[in-house]
Amino acid sequence: MDDLDHEVLINIFSHVGPADVARLRAVCRTWDAVIQQAEVARAVLKRTWGITDLVGYPRKKSLYLVAGLSHFAIQHTCRYWESLTSVAVHYNVDVAAIRVLNNLISEHSLRSRQYVFVPVQREQIRGKAARFIYDKVVDRDLIIISDNIDKLLAGTPECEKCQIAILDDGVLKLSQLLGRGLRIDENTAKFYLADAGGDLKKAIKLFEEDRRWEFKGQ
Secondary structure: OOOOOHHHHHHHHOOOOHHHHHHHHOOOHHHHHHHHOHHHHHHHHHHHHOOOEEEOOOOOOOHHHHOOHHHEEEEEEOOOOOOHHHHHHHHOOOHHHHHHHHOOOOOHHHHHOOEEEEEOOHHHOOOOEEEEEEEOOOOEEEEEEEOOHHHHHOOHHHHHHHHHHHHHHHHHHHHHHHHHHHOOOHHHHHHHHHHOOOOHHHHHHHHHHHHHHHHHHO
16 A cells, blocks of 8 residues: 555545554554544544534644543533533533533532533434534533534634633632632632632631641741
8 A cells, every 4th residue: 555646545544444543553654644634534533433524623633533532522501590410410411520521619610601511422422513622711622512513613712702701700709709708818819719729618718727827836
């Protein structure tokens, strides 16, 4: 196959099954370079997961070939009456799995999110449309799946900006509340809130521990 035209190699490798990709990449540098080309790697990803349509591009081209189940998710728009438990029940997933994927500390932290990402099973991906995104709030590269490709084409970047604004507003309000309660300035309150991962009770506990340590040293 070394004598085959470059375009022919691209066409062949675009139809290779996922089980053969690693072996073919190890044959020679030429084959590895061809498989890593975006058009080939993109085709391999679609074939591997049974995706019908793929929208957008990953930040790193390697994601095409290394994407695992943990990269796929459903984007769920939060409603004011919902809890993590109700979202988990709706999608039949564990609450802990949603917390980990979204970096959520507690039930209260859901109030500051416009949307959350829900983990999926492999069988839920096949036959779906998908979109690459990088979400700044959860700091993850994700592949969002949906039955409706038009929904995936809707402005995700604007949603991210909105969610970040909501999150920042939530942090500001919590720090102001903490500052008034402990009679400390807002910047100090933000420090303890950040150190506690956004947990108000833990922030108060950390502040009280520092105060006790200061009194012992006097």
